[in-house]
Amino acid sequence: MQTNPIYFTRTRIAPTPSGYLHLGNALSFALTAALARKSGAKILLRIDDLDQQRVNLNYLQDIFDTLRFLNIPWDEGPRDLNDYNAGWSQLHRMELYKEALEQLADQREIFACQCSRAQLQDGIYPGSCRNRSIPLDTPDIAWRLYTDEKELVIKALNKGIIKARLADNLKDFVVKKKDDFPSYQLASLIDDLHFGVDLVVRGKDLYPSTIAQHYLAEVLQQDSFKDITFHHHPLLMAGGDKKLSKSAGATSIKYLRDEGKSAGDVYGEIGRMLGIEGLQNFEHFVNLV
16 A cells, blocks of 8 residues: 555554454554554554453553564553553543543433343344433443434545445444443544544444544534544455454464464465565565555
């Protein structure tokens, strides 16, 4: 992928510590860092750890080990577990998320929902609680955002301005979960604004989330979110049309490292899956973008 000489201030690598990182994560991180190198952007390491039930110290350590093993640099964010715990966990930014949620409540943009995932219809929320006027302080409820068919404007790398609407499975999407933690959509949006990110690189599977976050930014009157440029890259597939997952151990970087594979072997496997010959290290990756 050859990009025009565009300059950015800051991008981010944002893994979740819910499993060992795999080849698809490595592709996304390497592409992010390569685009940062070409555009002059600083790289922030932001660990998305609000799903506290799935956070694991081994998975956290794997983030640092994988980035260093693959020689993927970062300029800002935690350098190790102690640094992460001291000031970089998302738990340290709970007040920011709370302020955004309170703004949504004050604006009456949300409603309380008692539905379980089992009550969704093929992953689509049927609107069961939309008009029930359940008090927002009811125990064991989620907060959902009232949504409509409005058209959103997104800045896409090498594509300019594109227009999109929410996917069906993100209509009336959750902004606060039943465990009282903010949803991924809200926390990711607030973090990108807080850190001044102006380039987001993520897989194509997260394109619907990009649209949802633009929708939420508009409701919160955060117009600067429209200035962020997004790039959604192809996914590495584990045969057929099945994307890689953190449960697929054989594609995890840790597994490959434990099997004696080098960083060059890992980059070579990524290249093979992408149909690119001669990919051996991060510097080769930089030359591709």
